[in-house]
Amino acid sequence: MKKKLLSWTNRIISIFLVCLGIFVLIYSNRKLEFGSVTNPKGGFTPIIFSSGLIIFGIINTVFEFIKKPEIPEKLKNIHWDKWIIYMAECALYVFLIDKVGYFVDTTIILFAMIKLSGAKGWLKPLLITLATAFLLFAMFNYAMKIVLPKASWF
Amino acid sequence: MEILSSFILLGKGILSCLTLQNLLCCTIGSLIGSLIGVLPGIGISGTVAILLPVTYGFDPLTALIMLSGIYFGSAYGGAITSILINIPGEATSIVTCFDGNPLAKKGKGGKALSISAISSFLGGCIGIIGLTIFATMLSRVALQFGKVEFFAIIIFGLVLLTTVASKNMLKGLIVVCLGVLIGCIGLDEVFGSLRFTFGVVDLFKGVEFVTFIMGVYGITELLFAIAGEEESGEIMNYSKADLYPTKSDFKAIWKTVVRCSCLGFGMGLIPGCGGTLATFFAYGLERSLSKHPEEFGEGSIVGVAAPEATNNAAVYGSMVPLLSLGIPFSSSMAIMMSAFIVHGITPGPLFITEHPDLFWGLIGSMLIGNIILLIINLPFVGIWASMLKVNFSILMPIITMVTFAGGYAINGSVFDLGVMVVCGFFGFFLNVCGYNMAALAVSLFLCGTLEDAFVGTMTLYKGNLLSAFINRPIGGVIFLAAIIFFLYSAGKNFYNFAKTKNTK
Amino acid sequence: MKRIISVMLVLCLSLMLFAQGGSEAAAADSSGAWTPKGGNVNIIVPFGAGGSSDLTVRAIVNNGAKYFPDTTLVVENVPGGGCAIGLTKFVTSKPDGFTIGNTSTPMVVLPTSTTTQPYVYYEMVEPICRSAVSTFVVYVRSDSGIYNLEDLKNEILSREMILACNSKGGNSHWEMEYFAMKNGGDVTAVVYDGGASAIAAVLGGHADITVQAPNDGREYVRSGDLRAIAVLNTERLTDSVYADVPTSVEQGYPWLTNVGFQGFSLPKGTPQNIIDFYRECFRNALADPVIMEETEKLGMIPAYLDADEFSAFIDESVANYKEIFSALEGRLD
Known part of the structure; x- marks a missing residue:
């Protein structure tokens, strides 16, 4: 089942792109003004390039469906459980950064990522995590004077 | 005779740099620049803006020496991450990924790094020579480029992107269209209209180029690294012999370096182009001139030398309009200009004649800075290459955090981080299916300038594109070249496709 | 197994912190003196x-x-x-x-x-x-043969004049549109991405007029590339470079000030x-x-x-x- 889905990746992506193009075209037609060639307005570029996307996308989709479905080379060795967890960790990082502050968030997620990629033990990863988080925090706060998100109680 | 006197003045400028204070600031500036180049996301403009107050106490020449070091320093550092981990440190190092990373994966990372350092150095030297000889002569050339020429160059750039970056031109066309569409998101400057923002205030500024790069290169690459093969840490093994280039390597790249430096200098000089686009043009040029075009993308050292020489030379090209006319054509040059103003000097057409000591001292410092960087970078090649021997499982998450930090540093916006992750998600699948991310990113980048140039052209010539190109022959020639190139590439692609179909 | 543990750890910690941390700070206290407390x-x-x-x-x-x-x-x-x-x-x-x-x-x-x-x-x-x-100054190229607002008006009425502006509808755009309109003419405005590009356009012959802040055009007046023909204010500028530039009021256009x-x-x-x-x-x-x-x-x-x-x-x-x-x-x- 997974193999079938993966081998259809190329086809799914090509269909997705065509749909995206159609969506942009309809949205631009409704909400933006095309203007004219001599006096282009906001909708000019999106309409032209989404049309291009649709045309090329359809041709591409046809080719993808003619070809035998194959799992793309780069996907052959992906561990999908790790993939999902990593993406979830990234999303969680962005979600939490406002809520718990930069330092805490970086520490948690960095530690989780290090464990995810297979580091052994607990002490060494923890020390590295804290050191990195602290270094980044210091570099941004003191050296570059960029305001990092702070938690309300930190 | 004028050229000779220029070189004599350059010599005097170099001498004026040889004070301890100036040398120190030169070194510090170029090192900081290199560091900024290595770290993805944190850009030149931000760094110069931050360091500017630090230089308030210095005398003008010293301050400018340090700040200019940041510019060409970053052109060195950007290649390091491009080669080793396929994440470009700077926009001008994107093309270096194409061949640099495959080389590193083959165990020749050290060689790629040293070729990149040497090409950067040679490109810099040629750029400086160009600046010396042509500063006054070429200043007015940049002014000749108006909206029509920009439009033509950008169309050429987009056509180039469909071909140079993807093996499959159809996918290249899709990617360029997609890139331009993503670039349309936001409050558009040319028309003043809000596009595709769906009421989200954070989207008003659109998807930033650097954020996008960090998403599709950074996050995507990290996804591959962390979720991919377990033994990726072993790939970076290298042999000592492959650490530095050999004589035959030099022979292979010297013509490339000269050609690309000239191209980079020229394109840096022209407003609206800049180093990033120049690297793509250089790559395309070298690939079409090469006797082994199939090597490009698989680890050709020419493919590393070309963009690196180009981006360094382009730095000096972009300084020509600033120093000779006082017109900064890019945002990074605008900050350089503010550095001048803050120290009481306003660059303008009279700058070189009124402040020759400052002008030549600055150029002299660039030469010295390049030498310093080369001397520092070469021994470090081994160290950088060995950094990848650090436990991959620890290195990659740390790089993730640095990438996020860099992404945040651009605008201080958490929303940008979200955009990065989303781009990484989609970028992963697009990448896997053979769509080239560099082309996508640069198309996004070019969207704004494309619209600006197109509207300008249409306004000036009342919608008559033909008369525009007839009246502005340079633009017309470039546009024609773009069309011819497109037809040629499409034809070649189609021919190859038909051939493979026949042999099946 | 290890991965599952790490994921659980992350989820637990974040849930705890989320529950504790909460979001914004308490509503600002609107009475009494306030300082950013070093922030x-x-x-x-x-x-x-x-x-x-x-x-x-x-x-x-x-x-x-x-x-x-x-x-x-x-x-x-x-x-x-x-x-x-x-x-x-x-x-x-x-x-x-x-x-x-x-x-x-x-x-x-x-x-x-x-x-x-x-x-x-x-x-x-x-x-x-x-x-x-x-205030703002109106610039033209030195070789354009335009020396004052009167000349500019004549040029606007006799041929298509191109105005290089920094943004649509902004301070580098509307003055000349207004000037042209009140004199019964029109200018073609082309938008550039900043003062520097607009000035470059005039220098390079792509545009005829530009309106900029005095500091932005100063060096070009000094070098002789640009000519400043009017200051859009009631008083002249004190800068020596602009000492001889008459105001729009002096030239008979009191409504053209910005x-x-x-x-x-x-x-x-x-x-x-x-x-x-x-x-x-x-x-x-x-x-x-x-x-x-x-x-x-x-x-x-x-x-x-x-x-x-x-x-x-x-x-x-x-x-x-x-x-x-x-x-x-x-x-x-």
């Missing part, structure tokens, strides 16, 4: 770094730190859209006293001249003070004690002689107005611009 205060400058507007703000930040107790001022450049993006970011930020906006003429001009702005900025701010005013202003504001809804804190700080900072000198060096004229007077000034400007732009009806779009 970073962002001044959003809707111009690119390095321009004269940006540098005047930086002059205040770098030299005036002592007038802002317990505050770390940080300049944040948010350029684009002729100030639209920066202004949008500013008016939509939290009114908690940690974001100040460098609100200048575009705040008034953009919403009145064009219909496509996301917000009516001047209705969404609490003014702190006005810091400086500036005085740009620069000021600082807080987002609407900011409590009064925060506004008062900054009023005091800026009042002291803008009286500092070093800051005044820096401002003048950048081509602006220090012209302090406190919050209430600034507010009245803004209302007056709005009325003034509304009148002009309704007369221009659609020429600017």
Whole structure:
């Protein structure tokens, strides 16, 4: 089942792109003004390039469906459980950064990522995590004077 | 005779740099620049803006020496991450990924790094020579480029992107269209209209180029690294012999370096182009001139030398309009200009004649800075290459955090981080299916300038594109070249496709 | 197994912290004196770094730190859209006293001249003070044969003249459209991405006229590349380079003046004690002689107005611009 889905990746992506193009075209037609060639307005570029996307996308989709479905080379060795967890960790990082502050968030997620990629033990990863988080925090706060998100109680 | 006197003045400028204070600031500036180049996301403009107050106490020449070091320093550092981990440190190092990373994966990372350092150095030297000889002569050339020429160059750039970056031109066309569409998101400057923002205030500024790069290169690459093969840490093994280039390597790249430096200098000089686009043009040029075009993308050292020489030379090209006319054509040059103003000097057409000591001292410092960087970078090649021997499982998450930090540093916006992750998600699948991310990113980048140039052209010539190109022959020639190139590439692609179909 | 543990760990920790941490700080206390308690205060400058507007703000930040107790001022450049993006970011930020906006003429001009702005900025701010005013100069190429506004008028009526402006509907655009319209003619406006590009366009022959701040065109007047034909103000400029340039009033066009202003504001809804804190700080900072000198060096004229007077000034400007732009009806779009 997974193999079938993966081998259809190329086809799914090509269909997705065509749909995206159609969506942009309809949205631009409704909400933006095309203007004219001599006096282009906001909708000019999106309409032209989404049309291009649709045309090329359809041709591409046809080719993808003619070809035998194959799992793309780069996907052959992906561990999908790790993939999902990593993406979830990234999303969680962005979600939490406002809520718990930069330092805490970086520490948690960095530690989780290090464990995810297979580091052994607990002490060494923890020390590295804290050191990195602290270094980044210091570099941004003191050296570059960029305001990092702070938690309300930190 | 004028050229000779220029070189004599350059010599005097170099001498004026040889004070301890100036040398120190030169070194510090170029090192900081290199560091900024290595770290993805944190850009030149931000760094110069931050360091500017630090230089308030210095005398003008010293301050400018340090700040200019940041510019060409970053052109060195950007290649390091491009080669080793396929994440470009700077926009001008994107093309270096194409061949640099495959080389590193083959165990020749050290060689790629040293070729990149040497090409950067040679490109810099040629750029400086160009600046010396042509500063006054070429200043007015940049002014000749108006909206029509920009439009033509950008169309050429987009056509180039469909071909140079993807093996499959159809996918290249899709990617360029997609890139331009993503670039349309936001409050558009040319028309003043809000596009595709769906009421989200954070989207008003659109998807930033650097954020996008960090998403599709950074996050995507990290996804591959962390979720991919377990033994990726072993790939970076290298042999000592492959650490530095050999004589035959030099022979292979010297013509490339000269050609690309000239191209980079020229394109840096022209407003609206800049180093990033120049690297793509250089790559395309070298690939079409090469006797082994199939090597490009698989680890050709020419493919590393070309963009690196180009981006360094382009730095000096972009300084020509600033120093000779006082017109900064890019945002990074605008900050350089503010550095001048803050120290009481306003660059303008009279700058070189009124402040020759400052002008030549600055150029002299660039030469010295390049030498310093080369001397520092070469021994470090081994160290950088060995950094990848650090436990991959620890290195990659740390790089993730640095990438996020860099992404945040651009605008201080958490929303940008979200955009990065989303781009990484989609970028992963697009990448896997053979769509080239560099082309996508640069198309996004070019969207704004494309619209600006197109509207300008249409306004000036009342919608008559033909008369525009007839009246502005340079633009017309470039546009024609773009069309011819497109037809040629499409034809070649189609021919190859038909051939493979026949042999099946 | 290890991975599952790490994921659980992350989820547990984050849930705990989420439950504890909560979101925003308690609502600002609107009574009693307020200070940022040493925190970073962002001044959003809707111009690119390095321009004269940006540098005047930086002059205040770098030299005036002592007038802002317990505050770390940080300049944040948010350029684009002729100030639209920066202004949008500013008016939509939290009114908690940690974001100040460098609100200048575009705040008034953009919403009145064009219909496509996301917000009516001047209705969404609490003014702190006005810091400086500036004027504009009309430039043409030296070899153009145009020496004054009269010549310009004749040229506009006899052929197509191209105006290089920095943004649609902004301070580099509407004056010449207005001038042309009132004289029964028209100019073709081409938008460039900043003063430098607009000047380059005139220098390179792609455009005929440009209207810029005096500091931006100064070097080109000095080198003889550009000629300044009018100062759009009631008084001439004191800068020696512009000493011989007559004003538009002198040349018989008293309605063709444009005085740009620069000021600082807080987002609407900011409590009064925060506004008062900054009023005091800026009042002291803008009286500092070093800051005044820096401002003048950048081509602006220090012209302090406190919050209430600034507010009245803004209302007056709005009325003034509304009148002009309704007369221009659609020429600017």
